[in-house]
Amino acid sequence: MEFAELIKTPRVDGVVLHRPFMPTVEGTLCLTGHHLILSSRQDNTEELWLLHSNIDSIEKRFVGSLGTIIVKCKDLRVIQLDIPGMEECLNIASSIEALSTLDSVSLMYPFFYRPMFEVIEDGWNSFLPEDAFKDLESMTDEWRLSDVNKDFSVCPSYPPLVAVPKDIDDDTLRKAATFRHSGRFPVLSYYHKKNGMVMMRSGQPLTGTNGRRCKEDEKLINATLRPGKRGYIIDTRTINVAQQAKARGGGFESEANYPQWRRIHKALERYEHLLNLFDISFDVVISSMDRWLSKLEASSWQTHVKEILTTACLAAQCIDREGASVLVHGTEGTDSTLQVTSLAQIILDPACRTIRGFQGLVEREWLQAGHPFQQRCAQSAYSNSKPRQESPVFLLFLDCVWQILRQFPCSFEFSESFLVLLFEHAYASQFGTFLGNSTAERLSLPEKTVSLWSWVNRPQELERLTNPLYEANSLVIWPSVAPQSLLLWEGVFLRWNRSSRCLDEAYEEMVHIIEYNKELQNKVNSLRRQLAQLETEDPLLQTP
């Protein structure tokens, strides 16, 4: 299929662009295979380049022959285009609709994008499981890297290499996999260097209604316990939901079969309940109506942020404070499970709070762990179509990270803009990183697309994403989960609906204060050296 077939009208003159808090721009609208471009042909006005894949939904309106298209984007931006001529407007609208809902992955922009920057380090090779395992090996010899899944036959959503207890052979893993949802047998998620405790994750056990058990599964997770020690299983579902899962072949670990484990049930929503909530909350935020707090409450976005953070803190507390190992799972083990395991690592592991460490975390705990990004991020808050697999699971995770960042503003190497960047690229990107739903689906991407990390890990980008207040903090950081402490993430939800000028100025002022200080330190140091030199050259000072 050629894009040209979908583009009925490639360009229209005299189009007027309206954006909140920005001056209107008049210019020429062009449609290409992947972009919507508005150019005023004037040097000092900003052009609009919008990826079709960023468009969530459009609405059209007509007043006489003047058409208006309202474009609602996945990054929550809303823009309005006034297009003279009814036919042009209809053509543009239908082209945008077609181009923004292409089903075929191979037509996505990342396959056409050629980097205009020098790739210093190929991001596709930056975070390989074998490299992560080397770090683990330097701390402990109790784990091994198994290639039992090398052809993705044991678990389609796992990477080829996974870390498992050293004493567990591949046969045991294969059998355990048959007992876990989608073959997601328990694997290592995090090793806590301080006390050797671990966090694992998996899918739910397939106990079914007649209480099936699997000796290999029991052996596998018991192998992670120290003699005489008990572990915790954090089930992200309520006990009722977990009970109901039995009827569909799922279930939870019974006390009888897992006597060394204590189960804790939490109430994190499954992915399918979340999209609607995203929708509502965004609606609330932009409407300046009365009873705003009630509407925010009704959307329950903040409730979920609190629940997810609380569960992650609990997992971290079990590991760091109770000195116990933890297994986390929900139903599939690809959504709420990953929110919990990745946030617990942010809390426990200072390395995850660096820019590179956070990239590694997203790679390990989201991309390689098989969070189905393509399904979850196909639509965002404005979508009119009925959600199938879409859900803002990853955005909720980023929101939780932002909450911790707000509470520990000096402990993260990255600033809020890194989190916003990841949100944007998860939903629409020129890079291949977030394409596909699992490692298996991403096998061909390194050859055909550019990795987001290749772009991020360049000095000029890194500088933009660095938190000027950062000072490495080697401690575990315990966030507050009181409702008073959790804020609405304005940087995402209000981003396009407020003027951020005053806040931006404050940020610049902060950077200025810090940089001026550094500059002075350098000056003083160089003068001090000069002074020392003058003193040694001074003959009078040489003689005592």
Place this chain on the structure above:
Amino acid sequence: MEHIRLPKVESVRLLDRVSPRRSRVGTLYLTATHTIFVENEAGVRNETWVLHSLVCSVEKQGASASGCPLVIHCKNFQVLHFVLPRERECHDVQLSLQRLSQPESYEELYCFSYKPNVDEEERRQEWDFLGLKADYSRMGLPNSLWKLSPVNRHYKVSDTYPADLFVPESATPPVIVGSSKFRSRGRFPTLSYYSKENHAAICRSSQPLSGFSARCLEDEQMLEAILRSNPRSDFMYVVDTRPKLNAIANRAAGKGYENEDNYSNIKFQFLGIENIHVMRNSQQKMLEVCELRSPSMSDFLEGLESSGWLKHIKAVLDAGIFIAKAVAEEGVSVLVHCSDGWDRTAQVCSVACVLLDPYYRTLRGLMVLIEKDWISFGHKFSHRCNHLVGDPKEVSPIIDQFLECVWQLMEQFPCAFEFNERFLITIHSHIYSCQYGNFIGNNQRERIELRERTHSLWSYLWTNQADYINPLYRPDHSQTQGLLRPSTAPYCFKFWRGLYNRFDRGMHPRQSVEDYLSAIQEETQQLEEQLASHKQKIAQLEQEQGWRSVTQKAVGFDKSPTAWARGNDLSLANTPQDYTGGFLTSSPCQPKTPDSSLILFDQESGIADLSCRSPLSEDSTRDADSDEAAYSAA
């Protein structure tokens, strides 16, 4: 002393509201001025001091096997849950505290026993630190349009007004007196703020005694005079800050509002701010939400919404914006009133001033503003803050709302204010503490003698200004200039955790950007000095070829200020909250780390730790001298 039935109770538990398991055991002392809880744990000198004048309520709850709970609510929003071993003791402490916290006469207030280590001459100078005359002359007054009127010199015309008042040049004493007879409490229209640039003014008064049809020639002349004092404008606004219904109801009592037909060239407007009773109930509801033990997100948001508090804050700010825009953008003068003209009127005039004039966004400016629109114009601090035992219906958090409006603006304009949040919270605390003479009494007339025997908060704040400076403020920053135009969309109004949950330390960010930046700025200043001295020495050495030896070695800055920031309360950060709802029974959450507020002082870098300045320790460490005297006397 005679009110203390029981000076000391041992084996008292102080519960931690967020994690009940973190309770502390110690001894409770009652002194003439403070309740003091001293923790028993060896090696830790951990004390909690609570001023009696800050105590709002003392509630004894049902005794159980573990003891008899006593809950103390403070006016600075501290809540202390004690458990006393025996009911009898609990009863005695409750009765003692109830009496001690509700003095019957001014003489009993803390400001008369508060004796910091300053001599009489210094004390006198404290009161000369701020003068309103200076502020009026800063506005360019008196001038050909406005004059200082001696009419209220002896508080004869209005006993709740200040002695010095500015009125239009053409307003004669008969007009003023006539007008005052037509206004509640004699509070005739007088100047609050004057804009040099365009001659527009904010005037304030109480409601007119118009009833259903009464009118007063002098009052009409008074407004005419105000209008004429703004030569470029052919009309003025008269703003009634009350909801229309309330104003109409007042007509039945012979009061009411201005009839546009009787006054020439006025535009009349209601602004819909609720009365003191609504505000009191609203804050009470909000505080109940703040105090919930482990509330869900829904409990909190719903509770906050139904308290209506942020809606009221928005109403006050909206009113301030209306007036500020009228003055700055239209160049039109405004007369503001409510009923008596000392609550809503004070709020709205002062909020408008903060929006209009960058001076009021400075440290000194905010003090001047409170002195002017609140203290001198007779906001009834003693009634509203319940300084003495009195009518509970007179109590209302009107000044809290003003301070919160300023805080909301600071959130929107982080570079526009010279002072920080701590400044507002400290002022709030001392409005209620009765430690300084500034806020005692209900009007200037009642306050005349106080100056002779008490200290002034303003000079204390000024002396300690380093604690209150916003590091992002620059006088030449664009945000600092001119009229502030805040957004008033509902989502712009935030819950002020820093004030209402001030003592729940676990809820606040564990690292403070502001304190970090302040530390950096302090270091920068020292670096600048070093730079200058190094340059000088190098020049000397080069010139004199080593004639003089250099004795003073440079002081290294190997220790960055960030070393301080790292110490910054991470002992707290390193203690998890109760995430389990009591699931993990063997949790090692007991505070092995002592309360960090007293121990973290980084002597090497010479920078006081944030937590030393934290509100929690403010009352206990700042006034150590005087407090300790009281403690040993007990």
